[in-house]
Amino acid sequence: MNTTAPTTEQILGPTPGQILRRKIFGHRGIVIGGGIFLIIVLMAVLAPLIAPYDPYHQDLVARLVPPIWQDKGTWTHVLGTDQVGRDYLSRLIYGARISLMIGVMAALISGIIGTSMGVAAGYFGGKVDMVVTFLITCRLSLPVILVSLAVVAIVGGSLEMVILVLGLLLWDRYAVVMRASTQQIRSLDYIAAAQAAGCSTWYILAREILPNVMNQLIVVATLEFAHAVLLEAALSFLGLGVQPPLPSWGLMISEGRNYILFDAWLIAIPGSALFMMLLAVNLLGDGVRDVTVPENRA
């Protein structure tokens, strides 16, 4: 027999919080994705402190300096300079701000629109549901890229405009997912109990429904964040997103295109940054989904 007194954990087992924490830190995707994402966020927040140069400062003498790993690279410009002599590392660091800003704002705006629509459809059903489903179908039939290109071309490109356009376009997945999960929760007994107890609709939505769809909401939000970042880069790449001289990664790739033959690093560097950011967010989203689904038998 074991004579030492058992610890509380041995008696009670781990608390749900401990289990969740263990799952999060034991999940390779979350750790890697979260790590990369944290670095990018720090880069964006601390940009003025860590960027070696002013990202807009042109130095026409030091144009197209190659990055450090190439033969003529120097430590003065670790990632080299672009075609007008701006320090590439500084632009890359400031570029993180633009991507993050667009991703967060667009995911937020579309999240508010899509969640309200989806929850309303799932909760009230009937006509509301029909209308929302119809709107989702219409929205899905409009190609995002083309519409946003056209709108930006008509009203003019700027950071705010790109955020607004993407925010108003990317709500479909929120609506679809929130509708389905609200329907599912609504059919459970405790909602009927809450209704029978005379709780107001707002109370039920805020206290019973929303907390229970939170996990899915977070997963969709990460997906749409990545989607918005990708679309901004594509729009800027096509010349119809944010406008120069802002250091958007998509714009940097577009500006580097003319030098693709001899200075491929001009597009390789911002592209890799974009890739890492998208990878990190996708890993995080997948991880959140893995961690929050109830343990399955598979």
Place this chain on the structure above:
Amino acid sequence: MLIYTAKRILLAILVSLTVSALVFSLLYLSGDPATALAGERANEADILAIKAAYGFDQPVYVQYFKWLAGAVQGEFGNSVYFRLPVIDLITERLPVTMTLGVCAMAFALLLSIPLGVLAAMYPNSLIDRAALLLAVLGQALPSFWFALMLIVVFAYWFPILPASGSDSWEHFVLPTIVLGYYATPAFMRLTRTGLLDVLSSDYVRTARAKGLRPAKVLFKHALRNAIIPVVSLAAVQFGFMLTGSIIIETVFALHGAGFLAWESISRSDFPTVQAVLLLFSWFYIILTFLADLLNAWLNPRIRVA
């Protein structure tokens, strides 16, 4: 099935109408479309002339119905930039985009379904992990950047494929890969999870309990049910691929409808933009409609109601 089809047609028509109204109203975002069309250097007289020529002096709803009536007959007016009927421009460019779309779809399906099947048959094996890694990396790869990197590698460093143009089949290789890889992760995941679900289902156990050979169980009883959601996704993805062709065709200078869209957007050629946008949307609506019918037909619960 008949009732289902009728309902579905009605929905498709309603959606098409709503979408056409949205597309039409895009032009009014700028405030005054005539000014936008005339461009920055235009004077009063030019603007008035354009107003008359395009009917902007009429009430908006009259303009809309005229435009819609024209659109249904394939009549979209003249391109402001090319001075040619828009419909001619589109029919001339569409085959390139369609070829690209079909090739990319074939590429994506041929790559992802076998991978998804293998991953589901040997869960947690090396091949499953490799497929998952491919999906995770693929999802994070921005297509325009991937296209540029492929050009760097296969057109400049190892010059075996052309970087741009649309004259020979070789011009389609890189665009097909870039456009196709984008849909691959979704197909693969859906095939894998669908097949895993089906393989652990009761009716697959029944099939095995009958003593059927593993290949027969897989191909007859499992795949058929697992592939149904992939069919719907394929239709949706084909629509996405057509719009994705805007980016791909621009990067590779493939003269298809996507390239036309980009050209006309950057030249403020709004009649052409509207036409392409409307056609792409309608095309998507028709695709999803067909996919739903095919789905219903594959699923006896709907077919034999």
Place this chain on the structure above:
Amino acid sequence: MTTTLSVENLRVSIPLSAGVLHAVRGISFEVAKGETLCLVGESGCGKSLTSLALMNLLPSRAKRDADRIEFDGTDLLGVGERGMARMRGNSMAMIFQEPMTSLNPAYTIGNQLEEGIRLHKGVSAREARERAVYLLEKVGITAAASRLTQYPHQLSGGLRQRVMIAMALMCGPDLLICDEPTTALDVTIQAQILHLIKDLQREFDMAVILITHDLGVVARVADRVAVMYAGEIIESGDVAEIFSRPTHPYTQGLLNCIPVPGKTRHGERLGTIPGIVPSMIGEMAGCAFANRCSYAQDICQQHVETHTVAPNHAVRCVRAEQVRTVAAGSLA
């Protein structure tokens, strides 16, 4: 009587994150031609896994282990997957617990009925069809020929289970395993299906293993009974013997739980067994039932063995003889 199936020391284990789940812990039994063996026990005691282990249809993570499984003179442990496939659906067939989901929604009833016999017996499409119609009529389905072109979703649960039975009988098996064939169905249909299985068994002279947690069913159809608890067979014997002189305290408890017509008065409380089933994860020392047993002594925590208390009546309890005398006293 010839033995159709004999099983010795069958074990099934499933590795889980919390440890290895020993769901079936070394059970042995035999079934003879024309005989019905009922496997009874609470849900979760390992009945389904036992039957799947016999067919070698366990979920891929589960591991099967046995000293011997002999069926019709063949050693099933040695035949490999191809050999098993030749027997499944042919000489040994199974009916599952879930009639609603056990048919493939994408194919017609006829298609699913006929594919097995065409594979195993190499018969023509017409012969297979005739056999299907014959068996559908046998299991009491009207308008059998027209059913062949229907899809599973067009049939009710009771009809689907009848189709499953017909499907199992297509090749004329020597052994039919029925895993709770009526649990998912409503009561009136339950009785019909059980009658049907019993009739068909007599007609085709099959060995039947019927799995159930319902002792009422056992009383009506069984020749012999094996009672399972936590992955072990704790008592087995002829049905009359088990019902008249249940010896294991668990079996006694179970029998107290069923209402007996005429004896149990309306509204009378049925007996329940206090306590909970032990976790099946990890090894278990002594008797699995000890923690709930009113006869348990210290020895039960460490040791358990099987006693033959009468011809054809074995009990896995060290105190079997004492329990038997006490029980006999209280019954008298």
